[in-house]
Amino acid sequence: MTISKCARNAVAGAIASAALALPAAADVDFSGKTIEWVIPFSETGGSAKWANFFAPLLSEALPGEPTVVVKFMPGAGSTKGANWFQGQEHKDGTLLFGTSGSTQFPYLLSDPRVRYEYNDWNPVMASGTGGVAYLNAEDGAKFDGSANMLQDVDFIYGSQGATRLDLVPLLAWKMLGMNVEPVFGIKGRGDGRLMFERGEATIDYQTTSGYLGGSAALVEEGKAVPMMTWGALDAEGNVVRDPTFPDIPTFKEVCDATDGCDTSGVEWDAWKAFFVAGFPVQKLAFLPAGTPQDIVDAYTSAFLDVVARDDFADLSVKRVGKYKVFTGGSANAALGTATNVPDSAKAYVVNWLKEDYGVELK
Incomplete structure (x- = not known):
């Protein structure tokens, strides 16, 4: 299946x-x-x-x-x-x-x-729920719907941990060829937003309620630029635009527009499986x-x-x-x-976590 x-x-x-x-x-x-x-x-x-x-x-x-x-x-x-x-x-x-x-x-x-x-x-x-990834104003000015102009930027991200829901954005940014260095250990995504506001982080993502309750104001003030949502699922299981943010492109759209990013194959299947389980x-x-x-x-x-x-x-x-x-x-x-993902997706993610973050899950 x-x-x-x-x-x-x-x-x-x-x-x-x-x-x-x-x-x-x-x-x-x-x-x-x-x-x-x-x-x-x-x-x-x-x-x-x-x-x-x-x-x-x-x-x-x-x-x-x-x-x-x-x-x-x-x-x-x-x-x-x-x-x-x-x-x-x-x-x-x-x-x-x-x-x-x-x-x-x-x-x-x-x-x-x-x-x-x-x-x-x-x-x-x-x-x-959904999720929105966003950039600071300086790097956001380079975003053209693809990540091509962002691949030489070194980003800092406040993260709860690579095995948490942050898995979805971290894997997405990797697929886009972006250099995102996570600072692990925050207690909630709101703390990641506070790091972004203080300039300690240069990229962030929030679930919909967190974005509406805090990050949207940063966008209105010109301090943040929306990059992408994770999207939503239609009746056929396809990733489509998030109904709460219909004007923001999905990760799939940004991936399709980015050199080297593929929306088919084992990496995409693993990302999508955890997106489905998580959002x-x-x-x-x-x-x-x-x-x-x-x-x-x-x-x-x-x-x-x-x-x-x-x-x-x-x-x-x-x-x-x-x-x-x-x-x-x-x-x-x-x-x-x-609380279910295919074994193939789990195997890919477990290997990726070990190779990129030294996280060994037994």
């Missing part, structure tokens, strides 16, 4: 299952309680903006309208928080956990620091293992109600972008898309 067909079938299956009936109403009441939504990143990144967007809407939709507080547990590119969550056994529904591609990729790559198992958790919501279903919300089904159902119904709000589309496009939100059975199907 080709990657495009895998991508198409997985995402289409997730969308189709969204039509499942609502779970039966249950006698669940969160009146007077506080829900802690833990995010394993810093408070400056896209995951923080994603959770802070949904938190008040979820509060209104859950029975009893509990207070939903977003808390942050950054460290080790999100594996610290995920390992912590693996050990939680809350059964009263007052703990929610959010992950992103930077949590999924170490799991996919069998990173030895991973001590968590996605299949133990209860997904109640998932959403897609069409990029952020997920989970209840811990052992959570009773009636509480899982209450959250599912609440997120369904959030998405069904008359004003949801208008609210979300400004804060988190124009992307599919998966709930209920579709959230489970979306989890499968986010």
Whole structure:
């Protein structure tokens, strides 16, 4: 089966299952309680903006309208928080956990620091996102839709780590023949944006919520120049323009226009496989293992109600972008898309990480 067909079938299956009936109403009441939504990143990144967007809407939709507080547990590119969550056994529904591609990729790559198992958790919501790579004003003036004039520039990039979601931009820049030196160890993509703002980094990328919430202002001020998005998937599994940023070219378009960059073959297939795992279903919300089904159902119904709000589309496009939100059975199907890549793609990436960054994954 080709990657495009895998991508198409997985995402289409997730969308189709969204039509499942609502779970039966249950006698669940969160009146007077506080829900802690833990995010394993810093408070400056896209995951923080994603959770802070949904938190008040979820509060209104859950029975009893509990207070939903977003808390942050950054460290080790999100594996610290995920390992912590693996050990939680809350059964009263007052703990929610959010992950992103930077949590999924170490799991996919069998990173030895991973001590968590996605299949133990209860997904109640998932959403897609996009990403935008951008340049400083000086280097942005050289960008003509290809990377040809950028291949002799030495770039600095603030990175959470090569096995995190940063894998997607790092591999893309390599394919474009660009010299991008990552400074590893930041706690969230928002910290990478701060490095860019201070002039400590000369290239950056943010997921959609982080870009809309911070980087777009840099573009408006003339301090940053958009280079490309990662794109989105159409019904046939092809990479097309991101619906939130239809005026910005995709990596595929820039690659096609750049000497030496190829949108076919093993390198492209590996990049696309991890793009599919990391962006069409990029952020997920989970209840811990052992959570009773009636509480899982209450959250599912609440997120369904959030998405069904008359004003949801208008609210979300400004804060988190124009992307599919998966709930209920579709959230489970979306989890499968986010936590699976072909063995050939994994093998290529593992070898690349070892050769370029000295990262050995066993």
